[in-house]
Amino acid sequence: MADGDHYGFTHLRTELRGRILTVTLDRPARRNAISPEMHAEFTPLFRRIATDDHVDVVLLTGAGGKAFCVGADFAGMDAKLATGYPDGNPELLEGSAALVRAQLAIPQPVIAAINGDALGLGATLALFCDVTFLADTARIGDPHVNAGLVAGDGGAILWPLLLGLNRGKEYLMTGDMMTADEALRFGLVNHVCPAEDVLAQATALAERLARGPQIALRFNKRLANAELDDRVGRLLDTSLALEALTFTTADHREAVTAFLERRTPRFGSTAATAPATPGETA
Numbered sequence: 124m125a126d127g128d129h130y131g132f133t134h135l136r137t138e139l140r141g142r143i144l145t146v147t148l149d150r151p152a153r154r155n156a157i158s159p160e161m162h163a164e165f166t167p168l169f170r171r172i173a174t175d176d177h178v179d180v181v182l183l184t185g186a187g188g189k190a191f192c193v194g195a196d197f198a199g200m201d202a203k204l205a206t207g208y209p210d211g212n213p214e215l216l217e218g219s220a221a222l223v224r225a226q227l228a229i230p231q232p233v234i235a236a237i238n239g240d241a242l243g244l245g246a247t248l249a250l251f252c253d254v255t256f257l258a259d260t261a262r263i264g265d266p267h268v269n270a271g272l273v274a275g276d277g278g279a280i281l282w283p284l285l286l287g288l289n290r291g292k293e294y295l296m297t298g299d300m301m302t303a304d305e306a307l308r309f310g311l312v313n314h315v316c317p318a319e320d321v322l323a324q325a326t327a328l329a330e331r332l333a334r335g336p337q338i339a340l341r342f343n344k345r346l347a348n349a350e351l352d353d354r355v356g357r358l359l360d361t362s363l364a365l366e367a368l369t370f371t372t373a374d375h376r377e378a379v380t381a382f383l384e385r386r387t388p389r390f391g392s393t394a395a396t397a398p399a400t401p402g403e404t405a
Contacts, residue, residue, distance in 0.1 A: 134161035135168055136186070142179035142333045143326070144172065148245075151187030156196035157244055162218065165248075169225035179337055180329040181229065183252055184236040184322055185245075191235075191261065194243025197382055212367040219276045219363055226251050227352060230341045232332050236325035237261055238318065242300075247277035250285065250311070253344060256325040258318035259303045263311065266298035267366075270382075271374030271390065275366025280358050284351065285311050 129137040129144060136147040146168065148155040172178055185191035226233075226248070235252035241263045249255055249263070257263065265278035273279065274295055283291030286309055294301065307315045316324045332340060369375055374390045381388035 130168065130171055132164045132168060134158070135164050137168070139177060141330075142177065143182060143329045144175070144178045144180070145182040145184065146172075148183075148185045148192050151185075151189070153193075153196060154190035154240070155185040155187070155192040155245070157192065157194065158196045162195075162222070166218070166221045166225045169222070169229055172231065173225070173229045178231055179333045181231055181233040182236055182322075182325055182329050183233060183248065184325070185238050188239060188318070190239035190245075191237045191241040191249060192245025193240060194245045194266075197379070207371075212370060215275070215367045215370075216360065216363045220359055223247075223251070223277050223355060223359055227348065227355060230344065232329075232340060232344060234325050234329050234332075236322045237263065237312070238321050240300075243267055243274075243278070244276050247281060250281045251277060254314075254325075254328060255312040256314045256316060256321050256328075257303050257306055257312045258321045259315050260318045261303055262300040263303075263306050264298065264300035265295060266300070268296060269298040269378065269388070271372055271376075271378040271388070272369045273362060273366040275362040275364075277355075277359070277362075279362045280354055284354060 129139040131137075134149055136145075136149045138145045138147075148157075148161070150156060150158065150161065172181060232254070233252040235249040235255045237249050237255060237257045239258060239261050241249050241257075241261065243265055246263050246265055265274045265282060267274040267278060274282075279295060282295055285291070286294065290309065293299075301309070301311065303312075303315045306312045314324065374388075377390060378388045
């Protein structure tokens with residue numbers, strides 16, 4: 124099949140070379156932050172990959188050199204504070220749940236080439252891949268809590284599973300970013316390599332897998348993912364429902380306001396009395 128854009132999405136570039144499909148998150152000016160329009164493209168993309176007989180291996184990466192994906196785009200979130208989320212925010216439970224399930228339903232091996240920082244949903248998309256290559260200059264974390272939100276779109280499922288219960292809870296409760304060295308040492312990612320080599324090393328593994336026995340590869344993935352599939356089935360809807368609740372809290376309102384005012388948020392009972400501290404939220 125000819126090189127070039129394979130599916131024709133707007134914010135997700137797709138290029139097929141041989142039997143390897145490279146998917147690139149393509150909003151580099153916003154550090155590949157996920158807008159509602161980009162979010163809406165993921166589920167149909169994953170479903171098309173799953174049924175594409177021309178694709179044996181998938182590479183997922185980000186455009187530009189600054190970030191893989193910094194999570195949801197905060198632009199416009201302040202408007203939601205005024206209008207609210209009608210009817211309990213069903214799109215979060217429907218669209219986000221469909222995205223996670225569609226990614227897990229991809230039978231082909233999916234390799235993440237994490238070329239820069241991966242935050243929130245960006246980290247979740249990377250960690251739901253089968254093998255992860257992380258640039259040595261990149262950081263990875265799930266800072267939902269810093270926005271007063273539950274990590275409902277997969278983070279609360281993945282981090283305790285990959286890091287162990289207590290370490291996973293610590294990172295979910297603090298929202299701290301993990302360096303590449305820490306991510307490798309704690310077993311969060313498979314490989315760390317120089318930033319300029321991350322895509323090449325991920326591609327080398329993709330080429331090796333593309334030469335392998337495809338039925339056996341896919342069935343090994345299915346078996347290995349059985350526990351993850353079960354965990355998603357038990358927890359995803361609840362975690363998204365709890366995230367939807369936190370979008371209505373005073374803490375989330377304070378986090379968005381603080382982000383717009385470029386200061387540190389003052390959560391809970393300290394919000395009315397604590398002095399403002401310059402800074403940013405994650």
